[in-house]
Amino acid sequence: MNSEIPTEIQALLDKQAITEVIFRYARGYDRLDMETLAGVYWEDADDDFGMQKQGATIEEFFEFREKMDTHFIRQQHHISNVLIELDGEIATSESYFIFYALCPGPGPEGEMELTMGGRYIDQFEKRDGEWRILKRVRLADWNKQGPSTSDWASPLTASADRGLNFPEDKFYSLYRG
Numbered sequence: 001m002n003s004e005i006p007t008e009i010q011a012l013l014d015k016q017a018i019t020e021v022i023f024r025y026a027r028g029y030d031r032l033d034m035e036t037l038a039g040v041y042w043e044d045a046d047d048d049f050g051m052q053k054q055g056a057t058i059e060e061f062f063e064f065r066e067k068m069d070t071h072f073i074r075q076q077h078h079i080s081n082v083l084i085e086l087d088g089e090i091a092t093s094e095s096y097f098i099f100y101a102l103c104p105g106p107g108p109e110g111e112m113e114l115t116m117g118g119r120y121i122d123q124f125e126k127r128d129g130e131w132r133i134l135k136r137v138r139l140a141d142w143n144k145q146g147p148s149t150s151d152w153a154s155p156l157t158a159s160a161d162r163g164l165n166f167p168e169d170k171f172y173s174l175y176r177g
Contacts, residue, residue: 026077033166047136074102091124111148
């Protein structure tokens with residue numbers, strides 16, 4: 001901690017840095033940007049993803065994430081209710097998520113939609129001034145699944161730019177190009 005910054009201000013800076021790590025996780029996961037996703041975890045991190053009990057190690061989580069690519073056409077996280085408790089160079093947080101995925105449907109029925117709500121329970125560690133996830137547990141609280149109701153041919157949506165995965169998504173060309 002910088003001794004010239006008041007403790008209360010440093011706590012706000014740390015909480016903002018941790019919140020941005022949580023949000024970068026969503027970007028990396030949703031855009032299939034594995035470099036961004038890897039940057040939110042320490043190399044010795046654990047991620048209990050909760051599905052099929054994959055992810056005891058961060059390497060296993062990344063393998064699981066890459067396997068999930070075949071199950072999702074598009075995905076998006078909305079993260080809220082971020083509560084962070086600081087204890088020196090360690091922090092714990094709980095954040096709520098709503099996850100939406102457009103998935104290939106079985107047979108000729110078309111695409112399917114999955115919406116899931118839950119929470120991330122995280123432990124962060126600050127090393128050399130940088131906060132990253134050391135341990136994560138994902139808890140699913142609810143879900144809804146069914147045939148997709150998306151209509152990309154309607155006059156309101158036909159000309160809409162659509163999100164893509166890394167590196168084709170416009171974010172990367174507009175702000176990282």
